[in-house]
Amino acid sequence: MPQGQVLEFSGVTKRFGAVTAVDEFTARVEPGLVTGFLGPNGAGKTTTLRILLGLVKATSGTATIGGLSYAHLRNPLQTVGSVLEASSFHPGRSGAAHLRVYAQAAGLPDSRVDETLGMVGLADVGGRKVGGYSLGMRQRLGLAYALLGDPGVLVLDEPANGLDPEGIKWMRGLLRELARQGRTVLVSSHLLAEVQQTVDSLLIISQGRLVFQGRLDELTDPTEYATVVDASDRAALSDALHDAGVEFELLRSGLVVRGVDTGLIGQAAAAGGVALTLLQRRGPALEEVFLDLVSGVRTHASASVDGAEDAVAGAEDAADAEDAVAGAEDAAAGAEDAADAEDAVDGAEDAAAAADATVAEAEHAPLAEAELAVQAVAEPAEADAADSAAGFVVASTGIIDIIPSGAEEAEPAAAVEADLEPDVEPGVEPGVEPSSVASAAVETPIGEDGSDVSEGDEIEAIDAALEQPIDDAPPADAPALGDDGATDGPPESDRPWENYVRTDADLEADRFFAAFDADGVAITAPPSGDAGSAPGAVAPATAEDAASAPASPEAEEGDSVETAFDLPPDEPEDTASDLPPDEPGDTASDLPPYEPEQPDREADDHEEGGLR
Numbered sequence: 001m002p003q004g005q006v007l008e009f010s011g012v013t014k015r016f017g018a019v020t021a022v023d024e025f026t027a028r029v030e031p032g033l034v035t036g037f038l039g040p041n042g043a044g045k046t047t048t049l050r051i052l053l054g055l056v057k058a059t060s061g062t063a064t065i066g067g068l069s070y071a072h073l074r075n076p077l078q079t080v081g082s083v084l085e086a087s088s089f090h091p092g093r094s095g096a097a098h099l100r101v102y103a104q105a106a107g108l109p110d111s112r113v114d115e116t117l118g119m120v121g122l123a124d125v126g127g128r129k130v131g132g133y134s135l136g137m138r139q140r141l142g143l144a145y146a147l148l149g150d151p152g153v154l155v156l157d158e159p160a161n162g163l164d165p166e167g168i169k170w171m172r173g174l175l176r177e178l179a180r181q182g183r184t185v186l187v188s189s190h191l192l193a194e195v196q197q198t199v200d201s202l203l204i205i206s207q208g209r210l211v212f213q214g215r216l217d218e219l220t221d222p223t224e225y226a227t228v229v230d231a232s233d234r235a236a237l238s239d240a241l242h243d244a245g246v247e248f249e250l251l252r253s254g255l256v257v258r259g260v261d262t263g264l265i266g267q268a269a270a271a272g273g274v275a276l277t278l279l280q281r282r283g284p285a286l287e288e289v290f291l292d293l294v295s296g297v298r299t300h301a302s303a304s305v306d307g308a309e310d311a312v313a314g315a316e317d318a319a320d321a322e323d324a325v326a327g328a329e330d331a332a333a334g335a336e337d338a339a340d341a342e343d344a345v346d347g348a349e350d351a352a353a354a355a356d357a358t359v360a361e362a363e364h365a366p367l368a369e370a371e372l373a374v375q376a377v378a379e380p381a382e383a384d385a386a387d388s389a390a391g392f393v394v395a396s397t398g399i400i401d402i403i404p405s406g407a408e409e410a411e412p413a414a415a416v417e418a419d420l421e422p423d424v425e426p427g428v429e430p431g432v433e434p435s436s437v438a439s440a441a442v443e444t445p446i447g448e449d450g451s452d453v454s455e456g457d458e459i460e461a462i463d464a465a466l467e468q469p470i471d472d473a474p475p476a477d478a479p480a481l482g483d484d485g486a487t488d489g490p491p492e493s494d495r496p497w498e499n500y501v502r503t504d505a506d507l508e509a510d511r512f513f514a515a516f517d518a519d520g521v522a523i524t525a526p527p528s529g530d531a532g533s534a535p536g537a538v539a540p541a542t543a544e545d546a547a548s549a550p551a552s553p554e555a556e557e558g559d560s561v562e563t564a565f566d567l568p569p570d571e572p573e574d575t576a577s578d579l580p581p582d583e584p585g586d587t588a589s590d591l592p593p594y595e596p597e598q599p600d601r602e603a604d605d606h607e608e609g610g611l612r
């Protein structure tokens with residue numbers, strides 16, 4: 001069984017120009033637990049996770065997995081599995097082809113593709129193009145990718161997005177089971193209610209800063225609770241509480257006790273032989289506390305430096321306690337285990353039911369897919385990482401990180417990043433939006449039976465697009481740029497994507513996929529100058545080559561040459577109205593029963609058009 005690893009964030013700060021996305025973030029995540037990573041939209045969760053996964057370079061601070069930065073992991077895909085964005089898959093390739101690419105890149109056997117597809121309930125739709133998947137199905141595919149290398153660490157960014165209630169229940173069971181096996185499970189969400197039933201411990205982030213870390217039950221102060229207790233014989237209950245030295249107020253709803261553990265009140269009543277009609281703990285709802293914390297109305301000691309150290313110690317204790325659960329320390333812990341086991345059983349049953357359902361579906365449903373717009377984004381000429389001795393590391397769902405092999409690349413990039421004004425990077429054509437950087441929308445007609453008219457044509461078209469000259473002219477609707485390349489207007493607009501700093505991971509994802517055909521078979525050598533230069537590099541000649549490849553210390557933290565792009569306004573190239581009418585295969589009944597939602601075509605097109 002793969003071992004979980006401790007994840008450690010130490011003073012992590014990330015600035016994107018004027019925006020501080022992560023601010024001195026220090027926290028520790030223990031194996032054997034499900035840790036929720038909570039914060040409102042824009043709090044910095046994804047950026048923090050991307051830093052952990054080597055996809056974004058921290059401005060300062062460190063993030064490690066088992067004491068190593070991602071760039072130093074020997075076998076990244078077998079150490080940490082991640083799902084960052086369900087939308088990062090190439091719409092024109094099948095789910096299985098995606099996984100095959102990653103399996104090849106990591107030197108994993110092809111059999112893992114079918115195994116993981118089966119684990120997430122996509123066994124019978126693995127051959128379908130991802131463009132025809134619902135959001136929930138893509139979420140499952142992301143999870144299959146994360147599990148591909150059977151890693152000890154799972155980092156999942158909002159994995160419940162797009163899942164229906166049954167899918168969420170299934171996901172909870174899976175996460176609990178993975179933690180029970182001793183793996184480290186870090187799962188982000190912006191909703192406390194979504195993770196409340198799953199997590200053992202919590203990290204809460206707001207405006208880039210840690211505002212809480214600890215167990216769920218530590219979120220509220222016990223003194224804030226009141227217990228309402230009542231019995232048909234109130235006089236006897238009053239006597240019992242008096243005898244136990246418990247003070248109370250008599251209200252119409254019952255006897256109200258403050259600052260005393262609810263269990264002790266029950267014990268006092270039992271000791272006095274009183275049969276209770278009510279024993280209820282009342283206090284601020286967890287969601288209320290969460291909202292107070294993220295809005296700054298409330299602070300928690302665990303977020304101060306000293307408090308953070310205590311919380312780390314607490315998290316370690318929690319992990320130890322988990323290990324010792326078999327020894328049944330107390331009844332409550334035992335009961336929790338039982339509940340977890342039940343969850344896991346539920347999850348397994350769900351998965352089995354789902355597998356049956358997908359078999360049935362495959363038997364009766366014709367394969368139907370809407371027209372796909374396949375975008376091939378060529379690399380900006382001056383940011384051509386292939387010219388440098390660079391390796392590619394499969395880092396997350398559909399995202400390939402580039403790790404330059406030498407300090408020559410790393411140093412200038414870091415220096416430039418530090419010196420530049422907001423969001424201006426070398427090699428960037430100001431105002432050139434990403435899809436206009438030699439991009440081409442290639443329409444892939446789908447045959448009546450749902451098959452591609454020509455997948456070869458599609459690949460050729462992608463290649464042709466890659467050879468097109470870079471269009472220097474900014475699109476008419478691109479936001480105006482100042483001399484420094486920064487957008488005019490306030491940096492903190494309500495359209496944050498306009499200030500999006502495109503990381504080289506974004507660019508390399510497109511380049512990487514262009515090297516494989518629709519079945520995930522390499523059609524050209526992956527665009528790596530030195531495939532063996534980094535651990536986990538794509539297609540090392542042998543597993544030994546990969547294992548012996550030294551990590552480049554200079555390559556640590558991604559060395560990203562982030563590229564400032566101003567994305568175009570919301571104008572997806574394809575809207576739902578541009579698509580042909582849905583064919584029968586796109587109906588909800590075509591999806592597995594645990595995925596009943598209709599695929600959100602318009603949203604998909606937005607995502608695939610590069611909007612975030």
Ligand SMILES: Nc1ncnc2c1ncn2[C@@H]1O[C@H](COP(=O)(O)OP(=O)(O)OP(=O)(O)O)[C@@H](O)[C@H]1O
Pocket residue numbers: 016019020021039040041042043044045046047048190496497499500501502503
């Ligand atoms: N590449 C980038 N370029 C510019 N700003 C960015 C970039 N990535 C993130 N940001 C900004 O950093 C802040 C934190 O964003 P992040 O995506 O990490 O938050 P989040 O907590 O994951 O939000 P959500 O729950 O909405 O996904 C936001 O203000 C966002 O606009």
